[in-house]
Amino acid sequence: MTADDRFPDTPAAPFPTPPETFIDGADREVTIAGYGDGPPADRETEFERLVEMYTTFDPEDRAQGIPPGREDRVRDWLEHLLIEDAVNLIAWIDASAAGHATLVPDVEEAYELAIFVHQDYQHAGIGKELIRCLLGEGARRGVERVWLTVERWNEVAISLYHAVGFETTNAESFEIEMGLRLDPSAD
Amino acid sequence: MKVLLGIGGSPDSFRALSTGLERARAAGDELTVAILENPESDVDPAEVEARVRDELKASAVDASVRRLSGDPGGALIKLAEAEHFDAIALGGGQESPMGKIRLGSIAEFVILNSSVTVILLR
Numbered sequence: 001m002t003a004d005d006r007f008p009d010t011p012a013a014p015f016p017t018p019p020e021t022f023i024d025g026a027d028r029e030v031t032i033a034g035y036g037d038g039p040p041a042d043r044e045t046e047f048e049r050l051v052e053m054y055t056t057f058d059p060e061d062r063a064q065g066i067p068p069g070r071e072d073r074v075r076d077w078l079e080h081l082l083i084e085d086a087v088n089l090i091a092w093i094d095a096s097a098a099g100h101a102t103l104v105p106d107v108e109e110a111y112e113l114a115i116f117v118h119q120d121y122q123h124a125g126i127g128k129e130l131i132r133c134l135l136g137e138g139a140r141r142g143v144e145r146v147w148l149t150v151e152r153w154n155e156v157a158i159s160l161y162h163a164v165g166f167e168t169t170n171a172e173s174f175e176i177e178m179g180l181r182l183d184p185s186a187d
Numbered sequence: 188m189k190v191l192l193g194i195g196g197s198p199d200s201f202r203a204l205s206t207g208l209e210r211a212r213a214a215g216d217e218l219t220v221a222i223l224e225n226p227e228s229d230v231d232p233a234e235v236e237a238r239v240r241d242e243l244k245a246s247a248v249d250a251s252v253r254r255l256s257g258d259p260g261g262a263l264i265k266l267a268e269a270e271h272f273d274a275i276a277l278g279g280g281q282e283s284p285m286g287k288i289r290l291g292s293i294a295e296f297v298i299l300n301s302s303v304t305v306i307l308l309r
Contacts, residue, residue, distance in 0.1 A: 064287035
């Protein structure tokens with residue numbers, strides 16, 4: 001398989017960019033903002049709120065080993081994700097991190113996507129807004145190619161990815177690989 | 188326990204070798220290391236075998252080394268079944284940039300098709 005088979009030829013339609021505030025399906029006010037731009041006073045506080053989100057995360061919703069199961073590993077993993085070259089957005093409800101979405105660069109200048117919504121806040125449309133804003137922020141920062149893997153039984157996630165324009169590019173393994181092309185020139 | 192450890196040259200397969208050797212020493216396993224032709228690996232089987240022999244020497248574990256040709260998963264299962272191994276041990280997958288674990292194609296095939304118990308070493 002060539003590198004280009006991993007991504008559709010045509011870019012997806014433009015996406016909104018953060019910050020964004022909306023009312024979710026359970027009538028809660030949700031604010032989506034980049035890491036460091038959320039309601040908490042500083043990055044350190046945001047980091048700790050994310051640690052709380054992931055240490056109370058239901059193991060049932062882990063995917064391919066993430067988020068990790070112990071606090072020290074959660075901290076290491078977050079430090080690995082919350083870097084300048086990555087794109088990180090957090091969905092806030094009051095001072096709590098309800099969801100987190102991230103684009104992490106690989107060695108081929110494409111970006112791997114992952115998104116998590118805490119169990120207390122699922123089924124209210126937060127994931128969809130969060131992934132749309134993540135892709136919008138990615139395009140704004142020049143990201144062109146995005147990929148992800150998802151376990152083939154995770155139908156909720158797969159339909160979300162399809163809804164925002166991901167196409168299945170490899171279905172030969174335990175996980176399905178999906179790709180999406182962004183148009184960095186769109187605003 | 189009679190363990191067949193498959194190694195095809197990927198980084199997780201070398202990690203599995205180290206873990207497998209430690210385990211063999213602690214548990215007294217009878218270990219056979221099978222060098223596989225992994226089409227996804229850049230390291231050729233001769234080089235894999237040389238590294239395996241170095242590690243064995245360093246660890247002072249008495250294990251035998253076998254070279255298997257052809258389809259790696261199929262060859263491993265065939266040997267394990269024919270010679271009545273108790274378990275096949277393999278590397279537990281590589282991490283993506285995100286930290287997601289992705290199993291190698293050999294592990295996927297062996298898990299689904301082996302009648303012998305499969306151990307993924309992490």
